[in-house]
Amino acid sequence: MGILQELKYYLKSQSNSIPQYILEQSIMTVLGGLPSLVGIGLRGIAYKAILKSDGIPLIEHNVRLLSPSNIRLGKQVYLDSQVYLNALPGGITIGEGTNLMHGTIFHTFNYRGLPHAGIFTGKNCFFGEYTCIRGQGGVHIGDGVYTGTQVQIAAVNHVYDDPDKFIKDQGITAEGITIEDDVWLGSGVIVVDGVTIGKGSIVGAGAVVTKSLPPYSVAVGVPAKIVKDRREAAAVRQQVATQIHYGELEQLRS
Numbered sequence: 001m002g003i004l005q006e007l008k009y010y011l012k013s014q015s016n017s018i019p020q021y022i023l024e025q026s027i028m029t030v031l032g033g034l035p036s037l038v039g040i041g042l043r044g045i046a047y048k049a050i051l052k053s054d055g056i057p058l059i060e061h062n063v064r065l066l067s068p069s070n071i072r073l074g075k076q077v078y079l080d081s082q083v084y085l086n087a088l089p090g091g092i093t094i095g096e097g098t099n100l101m102h103g104t105i106f107h108t109f110n111y112r113g114l115p116h117a118g119i120f121t122g123k124n125c126f127f128g129e130y131t132c133i134r135g136q137g138g139v140h141i142g143d144g145v146y147t148g149t150q151v152q153i154a155a156v157n158h159v160y161d162d163p164d165k166f167i168k169d170q171g172i173t174a175e176g177i178t179i180e181d182d183v184w185l186g187s188g189v190i191v192v193d194g195v196t197i198g199k200g201s202i203v204g205a206g207a208v209v210t211k212s213l214p215p216y217s218v219a220v221g222v223p224a225k226i227v228k229d230r231r232e233a234a235a236v237r238q239q240v241a242t243q244i245h246y247g248e249l250e251q252l253r254s
């Protein structure tokens with residue numbers, strides 16, 4: 001590949017057009033690193049010129065956005081510092097009131113023109129630190145979904161049929177992943193392509209989800225196996241009321 005082609009490829013992976021690239025990079029260079037409420041306020045206004053937002057987005061310093069014109073944010077979305085959103089074609093939509101904590105990565109990874117690529121979250125979700133989502137086959141997340149730290153959701157698999165060929169040269173499959181409303185994924189959970197996690201389910205820390213889970217499952221382990229159904233009385237954990245914590249800060253937002 002010649003240098004001009006390399007440059008064209010690079011720019012296409014960064015933005016939708018060259019004028020847009022210049023505008024996006026100028027705004028992000030000037031304001032991207034500014035800390036404190038001043039930085040959040042200025043980015044909240046200026047970034048509306050480079051991405052789609054229903055309200056004033058709350059964006060901390062050092063958030064990295066690529067192809068931001070393919071990003072849609074609902075009202076009161078919060079992006080903590082070091083969040084990285086790469087919204088190649090297919091795009092990223094984040095629902096109202098959703099928080100992405102430090103180091104979270106949403107990457108559509110659509111370098112191959114995949115028809116269903118994209119990452120879509122519902123309202124009031126929470127993504128714990130360093131959660132990473134790859135959206136080649138499309139990742140659809142419902143309302144109120146909560147992830148612990150370092151959760152990985154990867155809507156892609158590499159083809160490996162030919163042992164005489166490099167795996168990286170054999171193409172990919174990308175079916176997509178659906179996570180329905182009110183799901184809690186514990187820290188370190190990995191969800192592989194083609195899986196649907198039913199409404200109200202819980203996946204224990206460190207599990208690898210390789211098969212779909214029906215609604216209200218509690219699943220643990222590698223590969224994840226269902227150990228309970230949340231709707232059955234026997235499955236309900238007896239919580240001592242004094243051990244359940246709701247904080248003042250939480251109440252401020254409710």
Ligand SMILES: CC(C)(COP(=O)(O)OP(=O)(O)OC[C@H]1O[C@@H](n2cnc3c(N)ncnc32)[C@H](O)[C@@H]1OP(=O)(O)O)[C@@H](O)C(=O)NCCC(=O)NCCS
Nearest residue numbers: 147148149185186187202203204205206218220221227237
């Ligand atoms: C899945 C979880 C919610 C289960 O809680 P619970 O309803 O109290 O379930 P129990 O403790 O009764 O566990 C049921 C069985 O699953 C096992 N189990 C529970 N969590 C497990 C896990 N993460 N990995 C493997 N096995 C697990 C238990 O050992 C028990 O097995 P047993 O019946 O053979 O003794 C909890 O263990 C968990 O993993 N929480 C995630 C914590 C986290 O990541 N927090 C970060 C902030 S989001």
